[in-house]
């Protein structure tokens with residue numbers, strides 16, 4: 241089985257198991273969430289799901305949803321969602337997540353925090369014992385004096401002992417810009433973050449930080465695909 245097939249399997253299952261007619265649905269961003277949007281589009285087209293509205297978490301997902309004629313709304317008019325489906329970069333035993341390597345963390349968090357049910361879809365390579373070490377932990381920051389914000393991030397007390405380093409995210413030769421016209425500082429750790437709740441609080445307290453990629457106590461269900469099939473982990 242290819243990685244693409246694993247992503248497709250969980251994306252399709254999430255829609256089949258959790259989306260019904262009449263719902264307000266949050267659409268995630270990334271190569272796995274892509275398949276959930278595709279499946280939803282197919283079902284709407286066939287008339288298997290009707291009377292649905294969706295809120296995309298990025299301009300990229302918005303474009304994909306539009307190609308399927310999925311009716312789109314915003315949090316301003318629909319502040320409460322029945323369900324949201326998204327991928328993740330890391331998932332721990334408690335279904336706490338690192339998200340944002342795809343760059344959409346702010347909109348993802350704003351939308352998903354309002355969902356009655358957040359369904360996460362991953363392949364088993366995303367499962368970790370402690371958050372923070374398989375790659376970047378992204379932090380969205382205002383462009384204004386971002387180097388100062390970066391220094392503040394390196395000083396976060398909750399990161400002491402993790403050997404943290406930081407890098408501004410780039411896109412070809414220029415600084416990567418989010419959908420919200422902000423920058424992303426990627427944090428890297430040599431050891432998992434010991435106290436993720438403290439880290440989350442201390443990160444958001446830094447003036448200049450817009451949002452961070454620790455999604456704690458948000459996910460309700462995680463659908464995991466691996467070489468031995470699909471399993472569902474519930475909180």
Ligand code: DER
Nearest residue numbers: 270271272327339340341342
């Ligand atoms: O949260 C994110 O930005 C991640 O990239 C996440 O959506 C996972 O993306 P993937 O399914 O392409 O690995």
